[in-house]
Amino acid sequence: MEQSSNIEEQDLSLKLFVVLSRAMESITKRVEEDIRRYGLNPTEFAVLELLYHKGDQPIQKIGTKVLLASSSITYVVDKLEKKSFIERKPCPRDRRVTYAVITNEGTELMNEIFPKHKEAIQDIFAGLNNSEKDELIKQLKKLGLYAEEL
Amino acid sequence: MEQSSNIEEQDLSLKLFVVLSRAMESITKRVEEDIRRYGLNPTEFAVLELLYHKGDQPIQKIGTKVLLASSSITYVVDKLEKKSFIERKPCPRDRRVTYAVITNEGTELMNEIFPKHKEAIQDIFAGLNNSEKDELIKQLKKLGLYAEEL
DNA sequence: TTCATTAATCTCGAATTCGAGATAATTATA
């Protein structure tokens, strides 16, 4: 009896995991389609958005915020720099540090595409009304925090 | 007024997207940790689990179920075959087709690790009670279906 | 001050995934 209810609980959790994964797949696919329209990949967009909204960042800080290994950050920053959307600027106080700085071109790009991106997200999530979204945010936060702290 | 409420809605959707992405990151990290304990990566596990639970599959069918390009399936099947967990078996009726078939070794592995995997998932999702999970499943399905059909 | 530790960035090679195109077999059509 204890046993069987544990099994049922496990099945429910597994089902939630499957449904969550599938939903994420569908949503990610749409969001990526949107981002690629702007000639960026999701990582490039995330880095550019960080600099756009949060200002200049030491390269290593970027890694902690977008969850990338330092070697991957080097790669992405190289690409964005080649596209002239960001620049590297050495830190005068600490010569180990290099800042990633968004250029005018990068800012102009984001001025143009970020509103479109928000609209796309809005469309993708239009299957729920506002109070359902509020509720979902609350539950997902609970879930995420719990998993993070395991 | 119409304008401002649209903006708020967009912000809410964006927030939901961010929270969903973060939750998924945390959960995925834990699930991957679990799977790597068994000497598999997530894709290998997914393929093996498919064959374990659904029986032999034409290689191309695997791709549609675990959402991988055909070239990626070839790669994963090669790896699982090298590890002796699956075998390729030509289809006698259609010589274009090759079946992926789980071996005794593969079945024994899954007999051992799948219950552990379910426990791990159970632990990861223990931040919610059963009725919250039910509710979350319902909303995520709605969201996923909507995004899929866009 | 000198030496050890810590920190930031980069290089390199491996792993994984994809898309385009090749090959071979089957099915549909004229």
Added chain:
DNA sequence: TATAATTATCTCGAATTCGAGATTAATGAA
């Protein structure tokens, strides 16, 4: 039947990410 279109699998090269280790700089302790 001969030809065209479709299907299944694979090969190959590019893109992305990672981890380990190298380099350089800053900081802390003796």
